[in-house]
Amino acid sequence: MERVFEMTGKGTLAPETAASDRQFRQELGLFDATMIVVGVMIGSGIFIVSADMSRLIGSAAWLLVAWVIAGLITIAGAVCYGELAGMMPRAGGMYIYLRESLSSMWGFLYGWTLFTVIQTGTIAAVAVAFGRFLGVLWPLVSDDKYLIGPVHLSTHYALSLSTVQLVAILLIALLTSANTCGLSYGRVVQNVSSIAKIGTLFALIIVGIGLGSNAVALRANFVNPWSRHGFEPIAPGLTAGTAFGLIIALCLSQSGSLFASEAWHNIAFAAAEVKNARRNVTLAMVIGTVLVILLYLLANLAYLVTLPLSAIQHAPVDRVATATLRVIFPGIGTSAMAVAIMVSTFGAVNALVMTGARVYYAMACEHLFFPATARLNKAHVPARSLLVQGVWAMFLVLPRTYDPITGKYGNVYSNLLDYVISAVLLFYILTVLGLFRLRFIRPNAERPYRAAGYPVVPALHILSTSTILVALLAYRPTSSWPGLVIILLGVPVYLLLRSANQRARAGPVST
Numbered sequence: 001m002e003r004v005f006e007m008t009g010k011g012t013l014a015p016e017t018a019a020s021d022r023q024f025r026q027e028l029g030l031f032d033a034t035m036i037v038v039g040v041m042i043g044s045g046i047f048i049v050s051a052d053m054s055r056l057i058g059s060a061a062w063l064l065v066a067w068v069i070a071g072l073i074t075i076a077g078a079v080c081y082g083e084l085a086g087m088m089p090r091a092g093g094m095y096i097y098l099r100e101s102l103s104s105m106w107g108f109l110y111g112w113t114l115f116t117v118i119q120t121g122t123i124a125a126v127a128v129a130f131g132r133f134l135g136v137l138w139p140l141v142s143d144d145k146y147l148i149g150p151v152h153l154s155t156h157y158a159l160s161l162s163t164v165q166l167v168a169i170l171l172i173a174l175l176t177s178a179n180t181c182g183l184s185y186g187r188v189v190q191n192v193s194s195i196a197k198i199g200t201l202f203a204l205i206i207v208g209i210g211l212g213s214n215a216v217a218l219r220a221n222f223v224n225p226w227s228r229h230g231f232e233p234i235a236p237g238l239t240a241g242t243a244f245g246l247i248i249a250l251c252l253s254q255s256g257s258l259f260a261s262e263a264w265h266n267i268a269f270a271a272a273e274v275k276n277a278r279r280n281v282t283l284a285m286v287i288g289t290v291l292v293i294l295l296y297l298l299a300n301l302a303y304l305v306t307l308p309l310s311a312i313q314h315a316p317v318d319r320v321a322t323a324t325l326r327v328i329f330p331g332i333g334t335s336a337m338a339v340a341i342m343v344s345t346f347g348a349v350n351a352l353v354m355t356g357a358r359v360y361y362a363m364a365c366e367h368l369f370f371p372a373t374a375r376l377n378k379a380h381v382p383a384r385s386l387l388v389q390g391v392w393a394m395f396l397v398l399p400r401t402y403d404p405i406t407g408k409y410g411n412v413y414s415n416l417l418d419y420v421i422s423a424v425l426l427f428y429i430l431t432v433l434g435l436f437r438l439r440f441i442r443p444n445a446e447r448p449y450r451a452a453g454y455p456v457v458p459a460l461h462i463l464s465t466s467t468i469l470v471a472l473l474a475y476r477p478t479s480s481w482p483g484l485v486i487i488l489l490g491v492p493v494y495l496l497l498r499s500a501n502q503r504a505r506a507g508p509v510s511t
Contacts, residue, residue, distance in 0.1 A: 024091065024272040025380045027183045030280045035194035036267045036351050037288025042197050043122075043348035044129040044341055045260030046296055047321035050303060053253040054313045058231030058240050060221035060304050063312075066250050067300055069464070070257035071293035074264055076461040078289045079452050080432045082282035085268050086448040087438070089277030092362030093268030093355075094431055101434025104366075105494050110427050111363045112490035117420045119356035120389060122263070123172060123349055124396040128411065130345040131167035136338035141167055143409075150400060150409060158400045158409065169394045175350045176390035179357070182379035183273055186354045193347025200340040201295050204321060208302025212328045220308035230313055235475055251471035255421050258468075260296065262424065264289050266355040273358075278448040353393075357385040367501045368494070422483035425469040432458050432465075 028036070054063050084097045095114075099107025135141035141163045150158040179186040231240040231249070240249040267284050271277045274284075299321070303312055306324045315323040321341075325333030361382035364374035370388060377383040401410035435451065435458055451458060472480040 023376050023380060025183060026273055026275045026277070028187060028270065028274045028280075030275075030283055032187050032191060033267050033274050033280055033284035034288045034291075035191045036270070036355065037264055037284050038198060038292055039190050039194040039347040040263040040266045040351035040355065041261055041288065041292045041348075042194075042201065042295075042344050043126045043260070044133075044345050045256070046201070046299055047337070047341055047344075048318045049256035049260050050300055050320045051312055051315045051318035053256045054309055055230070055232045056234070056240060056249045056253045057246070058228040058249075058309075058313075059226055060309050061225035062228065062240075062246065062250070063304070063309075064297065064300060066253045067257055067293075067297055069250065070254055070261055071289075071297065073254075073258065073461060073464055074261045074289050074293060075286070076457050076464075077428060077432070078264060078285040080435050080458045080461060081265050081268065082285055082449050083435060083447060083451040083454075084431070084438075085271060085281040085285070086278045087445055089271040089274070089281060090362070091270065091272040091358045093265060093271065093359065094427065095269075095359050095362055097268075097431050097434055098427070101438045102430060104368075104498075105491070106430060108363065108368050108494045108497075109487050109490045111359050111368065112493060113420065113423050113427070113487055114356065114359055115369075115389070115392070116490075117486055118424060119352060119359075120393040121396055121420065123352045123356070123389075123393040124168065125411075126345045126348045126352065127168035127171045127393070128164060128397060130171055130342055130349065131164035133338040133341045133345070134167055135164060137335060150402070152402065155404060156402050158402050159398050160400050160409070161398065165397050168397045171346070171349060172353070172390055172394050172397075175353045176386050179350070179354050180377065180379070180381060180383040180386050183381055186350065186381075189350050190347060190354065193343060193350060197340075197344040197347050198291075198295070200343055201299060204325070204337075204340065205295070205298045205302045207328055208299075208306050208324055212302065212306030212324060214306065214327075217305055217308050220310070221304045230310055238475075248471055248475060251468045252475060254468045255472065255476070257296075258424075259421065261289070261292065263352065263355075264292070266351065269355040269358040282449045353386065353390065357382050357389050360385045360389060367504075368497055418479040419482035420486065422469060422472055422480040423487050424483075425465050425472070426484070426487070428465050429462055429469070432462050 050063065053066055057063050057066060081097075084101075085093075088096050088100060090096045092111075095107045095111045098110050131141055132143070135143075143162050143164050145163045146160060147163065147166060148159075148161040150160040152158045175189070178189060228240050228246070233239050234245060234248055234252065238245050238248065240246045265285060267274070267288075268281055271281045274280050303320050303324050306327055307315075307320070311323060312320050319337070322334055322337040325337045327333070329336065360369045360373055361376075363369035364371060364385065370384075373382060373385040373388055375382070375384060397411075399411075402408075403410070436455070438445065439454075469480075
């Protein structure tokens with residue numbers, strides 16, 4: 001008989017969470033779960049972030065090393081999370097892990113940050129990327145073509161509705177609606193889109209290595225692969241040209257590579273809907289991360305054998321993959337890449353929409369989110385949670401930043417995603433620390449899978465992630481410290497909710 005724990009401050013499982021999980025239908029097999037991992041990881045990042053990374057590092061070989069580092073960190077994280085997933089195969093994933101291993105406040109702060117920025121901001125960003133690449137094929141879709149022109153709220157902020165923004169909103173609405181119809185709909189969409197994006201990325205690799213390889217790129221990148229040149233300064237007097245500068249550049253570059261690999265653990269959000277979840281969630285995370293990281297490394301190799309590093313560093317709008325295909329297929333390369341990225345971003349938005357709503361549902365079951373979202377619909381999915389997530393994500397598409405000097409508009413969600421990378425890293429660190437704590441406070445708990453390489457692998461994961469976080473806080477303060485502020489803003493919200501819950505449990509006071 002499955003053990004149901006009582007909720008305490010020492011990491012035990014809330015009975016209402018266990019009971020609510022039984023309302024889900026377990027329809028996701030190992031293949032489905034793995035396709036969610038693949039789908040949520042591969043978005044638009046792999047096609048663009050190598051440009052910024054190469055500008056920081058300035059070396060072909062060190063660029064590949066940076067991706068290897070990101071891969072090892074991601075795979076180590078999957079190995080660590082696998083033990084937690086086996087112990088707690090519940091809807092909510094990291095929310096549950098942090099609540100059980102540390103405290104309900106840390107679980108809430110993760111869910112708060114996930115809803116306000118991490119998941120919804122990423123949904124908005126990837127949906128807009130879909131719209132922008134649709135614009136490559138259909139010029140009517142453009143950031144400069146407005147249905148509602150920018151309405152300035154202040155000197156630096158405005159609201160607008162361009163045709164790109166409209167496409168992003170419609171995409172979010174479409175996939176949110178599809179996922180409210182039942183898990184079978186979302187699963188089919190995800191499987192098809194994930195297979196398609198694996199195929200398109202694999203085709204890019206084959207074409208790049210097989211047809212794009214040329215003497216100019218090979219000579220520029222691999223005659224002296226470790227030599228560093230063309231790099232941008234990290235800070236006054238600090239560049240990747242020195243040993244210390246190279247270490248810092250590798251750390252800072254991880255914000256790009258880890259962003260391209262982020263959300264690999266989202267399948268754990270939907271663990272209650274995975275068949276044999278104690279086994280398959282872990283396997284899906286490990287198989288999915290290894291597969292995607294291998295594809296990412298091969299994609300970067302394809303870039304490097306096709307384009308000299310300087311061309312990667314200065315690819316128009318950082319679209320390295322587009323520049324690669326343009327060299328190989330001058331006539332159709334841009335359009336082909338646009339279609340590939342649209343397929344990729346479509347699947348990523350679907351996976352993000354599907355999985356994120358399960359966290360808010362789990363929070364609502366414990367009275368830490370909107371009460372109405374603590375229900376499943378007739379299709380056994382958290383439709384109201386999906387709706388709330390979709391509305392907030394669609395709203396995040398609308399606000400714009402404005403630079404009065406250049407007269408250019410940006411997107412607020414882009415700033416928020418820059419800010420939140422530090423928060424994401426902090427929660428990674430805390431979750432793996434929670435693995436150590438659970439080994440101590442619940443040594444006899446059932447663990448169908450134990451983290452391989454424990455305690456060395458988890459310790460190295462914490463050390464590497466902490467080093468990257470410190471480097472970001474020190475050398476990218478304007479884009480990293482705000483992430484910690486977003487987390488802290490959740491503390492008074494948590495205290496208010498906890499106080500309200502305590503009053504509700506106490507009932508009316510008799511006089």
